[in-house]
Amino acid sequence: xxxxxxxxxxxxxxxNNLQSARLRKMVKRAYHNVTFYRKKMQQIGLEPGDINGVxxxxxxxFTTKQxxxxxxxxxxxxxxxxxxxxxxxxxxxTGKATVVGYTRRDIEIWQECxxxxxxMAGVGSHDIIQVxxxxxxxxGGLGLHYGAENLxxxxxxxxxxxxxxxxxxxxxxKVTAIACTPSYLLHIxxxxxxxxxIDNTHLKVAICGAEPWTDNMRxxxxxxxxIKAYDIxxxxxxxxxxVAADCKFHKGLHVxxxxxxxxxxxxxxxxxxxxxxxxxxxxTPITKEALPLIRYRTRDLTSITYDECECGRTxxxxxxxxxxxxxxxxxxxxxxxxSQVEAALLEMGETSPHYLMIVDRINNLDxxxxxxxxxxxxxxxxxxxxxxxxxxxARALHTALGLSVKVRLVEPRTIERSxxxxxxxxxxxxxx
Numbered sequence: 001x002x003x004x005x006x007x008x009x010x011x012x013x014x015x016n017n018l019q020s021a022r023l024r025k026m027v028k029r030a031y032h033n034v035t036f037y038r039k040k041m042q043q044i045g046l047e048p049g050d051i052n053g054v055x056x057x058x059x060x061x062f063t064t065k066q067x068x069x070x071x072x073x074x075x076x077x078x079x080x081x082x083x084x085x086x087x088x089x090x091x092x093x094t095g096k097a098t099v100v101g102y103t104r105r106d107i108e109i110w111q112e113c114x115x116x117x118x119x120m121a122g123v124g125s126h127d128i129i130q131v132x133x134x135x136x137x138x139x140g141g142l143g144l145h146y147g148a149e150n151l152x153x154x155x156x157x158x159x160x161x162x163x164x165x166x167x168x169x170x171x172x173x174k175v176t177a178i179a180c181t182p183s184y185l186l187h188i189x190x191x192x193x194x195x196x197x198i199d200n201t202h203l204k205v206a207i208c209g210a211e212p213w214t215d216n217m218r219x220x221x222x223x224x225x226x227i228k229a230y231d232i233x234x235x236x237x238x239x240x241x242x243v244a245a246d247c248k249f250h251k252g253l254h255v256x257x258x259x260x261x262x263x264x265x266x267x268x269x270x271x272x273x274x275x276x277x278x279x280x281x282x283x284t285p286i287t288k289e290a291l292p293l294i295r296y297r298t299r300d301l302t303s304i305t306y307d308e309c310e311c312g313r314t315x316x317x318x319x320x321x322x323x324x325x326x327x328x329x330x331x332x333x334x335x336x337x338x339s340q341v342e343a344a345l346l347e348m349g350e351t352s353p354h355y356l357m358i359v360d361r362i363n364n365l366d367x368x369x370x371x372x373x374x375x376x377x378x379x380x381x382x383x384x385x386x387x388x389x390x391x392x393x394a395r396a397l398h399t400a401l402g403l404s405v406k407v408r409l410v411e412p413r414t415i416e417r418s419x420x421x422x423x424x425x426x427x428x429x430x431x432x
Contacts, residue, residue, distance in 0.1 A: 007258045008116070008313045012306065015257050015315065020053030022286035023261065027051045027060070030292045033078040036071055037061075037294060054261060057284065058272065062295045068098040068237060077101050078292050088236050089137045100139075100236050101290040107146070109287055113242035113256050114147020114232075120247050120254070121205050121230040123177050125152030130170055132158045132180035133210065134420055139240030140210055144179040147242060153177070160184065160419035163191055174202040182208040182217055182229070183422035186353060189224040190413075198224070207232050209241055211421045212321045212339045215250065216346035217353050231320070237296055238283045244318060249310045252317030259287045262316055263295070264304050267325045278303045280325055281318065299326045301337075329359060329425065331366045334403045338424040341370060344400035350374065350389060354415045360428045369406040370397060373415055 010018070028048040030037040040061045041047065050059060068076060077084065085104050089097040102110070123129060129148045133140030141159055148155045156173060158166050160180075167188065169175070178185065185206055192198045203225060208218075209232035221229045233253050234241035243260055244253035255262050263282040264273040273279035281300045285293060301322040308314050323337030330336075338357060345351045354373040359366060372393060378386050390407050397405040416423070 008254065008256075008315050010314060012314065016054055018258055019261055019286060020055075022258075023054060023057065023284065024048070024051060026284075026286045026288070026292045027294070029078050029289070030294055034076055034292070036067065036076055057261065057263070057295070060284075060294050062270070062282070062297050063293050064297050065098055065237065065299075069096040072096045073099040074101065076293070077290055079103055079290050084290055087137075088139045088142075088240065090236060097137075098237055103289040106239075106288055106290055109259060110143060110239055110242060111146045111150040113239065113259060114143055115151040116256065117230070117232050117242050117245040118148060118151050118153065118177075118207065120245060121177075121207055121228070122248075123148070123151065123153055123205055123207075127176045127205075128154040128156065128173055129177040129179060130156040130158045130166065130173075130175045132160055132166060132178060132184065132419075133241075135159045139234070139236040140179075143234070143240040143242060144207065148179075163188060163419070167191060167195075167197070170201055170203065171197070176202050177205040177207065178203060179207040179232075181210045181418075181421060182213040182221060183211060183353075183417075184419050185221055185229075186217075186224070187417045187419070189221065193224070199226075201225070203227050206230070207245075209233055212323060212337075214339060214343045214346060215320060216343060218250070220346065220353060233318075233321075235298060237291075237293060238285050238298075239288070243283065247309060247311040247313065251309060252305060252319050254309065254313050255304075255316045255318060257315045260285050262304060262318065264302070265297075267299075267301070273303070275305060276303050278319075278322055299324045301325055327425075329357075329368075329427065331359060331368050332403055334401065336368070336401050336403075340400050341397065341424075344396045345372060345393070348393065348396055351393065352412070354417075355424070356415050357425045358428065359425070366429065367406060368403070369408060371408045371410050371415060373412055374409050376412055378409065379411055 031048045083103050084101045086102045089099045131141055131144045135141035145155055145157055204227055206227055206229040208229055218229045230246055232241050232245045234243040244255040246253045261284040264279040265282055267280040281298045281302050283296050302318045304316055304318050306316050323339050328335050346353055352373040356371040358369045390409055394405055394407045
């Protein structure tokens with residue numbers, strides 16, 4: 001193993017000194033080996049020698065997902081192809097795929113970061129972990145797989161696609177940890193409940209990520225399965241899962257600052273936000289060899305704090321995500337995120353976390369309908385009870401979102417389940 005916890009508990013000055021040294025090297029590597037960055041820096045009269053440390057980070061240009069697409073497939077790589085040992089890529093459903101490459105050292109660092117996450121969640125060599133993220137070009141499956149192996153855990157490379165088989169192996173192999181999306185884990189819990197097998201597992205820990213989820217959803221997962229659930233964050237452009245994760249206190253996600261410099265900026269003005277202020281998360285990976293992105297705009301909305309956590313770690317923490325600036329819905333002038341709807345529904349305690357937001361344009365007016373799954377008993381009782389709950393949910397959503405919402409209650413398992421990222425929004429306005 002190549003890591004230890006000392007780098008998670010350094011003083012702020014030690015963190016800044018380490019980041020500054022690594023940033024200087026990374027900027028030189030990007031400038032001399034990537035034509036895109038050399039031209040971009042020359043356009044603003046910037047040379048590698050102008051960057052002395054993290055205090056000069058703001059001088060550097062931003063990088064966006066479109067920049068990766070414009071340089072498809074390997075235009076932003078800083079090493080020759082002979083040094084690339086693996087390639088991952090996005091699905092490319094909204095345009096050209098974003099392609100990322102890794103040197104052998106990049107893979108080692110990735111394994112290190114994921115191993116830290118798992119260790120922070122209490123997973124060790126004694127555990128059997130089922131990796132139920134997708135394998136292949138998506139970074140989730142292989143990221144957790146190699147990180148768990150690096151830690152010495154026994155890995156079951158389950159992937160997605162066969163829930164019943166997953167549950168059978170979970171029980172037969174006495175799986176103690178699982179890595180998957182939170183929405184899929186709730187689906188697994190439902191299947192176990194229906195079969196009367198909810199208490200017939202050895203599961204203790206879940207590492208969930210790849211989609212935004214609320215603290216209420218975490219608590220629901222923990223209650224249903226009697227386990228501890230932890231949040232893991234990452235994105236393929238920066239590395240993959242393992243950039244940040246929460247500890248047992250769940251007071252934000254610890255960022256591994258010895259490898260990634262986080263910033264929070266205003267998504268419109270691009271100016272830095274104050275500590276604790278919500279803005280767009282920007283990352284600069286300072287140890288990446290193959291793809292040394294400079295100030296990559298993630299589009300994830302969060303805030304950051306640098307105070308010491310209750311767990312003793314001194315590395316920065318980012319709050320649970322409020323949504324994404326590019327996933328944000330604007331409905332009648334109001335900004336709406338799916339996570340706001342989820343939080344409002346779960347706070348009520350009378351609904352499931354399964355919902356679907358449908359946005360339509362009727363008579364030139366944007367209309368939001370929220371379909372919500374509720375227990376079967378509401379449909380077998382008097383219509384009055386169903387109507388009362390509908391109005392109650394509508395009031396809660398109006399308070400949370402600041403606009404009126406049409407609510408439609410649907411029976412259990414009506415809304416399609418996903419084994420990957422949950423589909424929360426259908427925006428019909430795009431097809432007008």
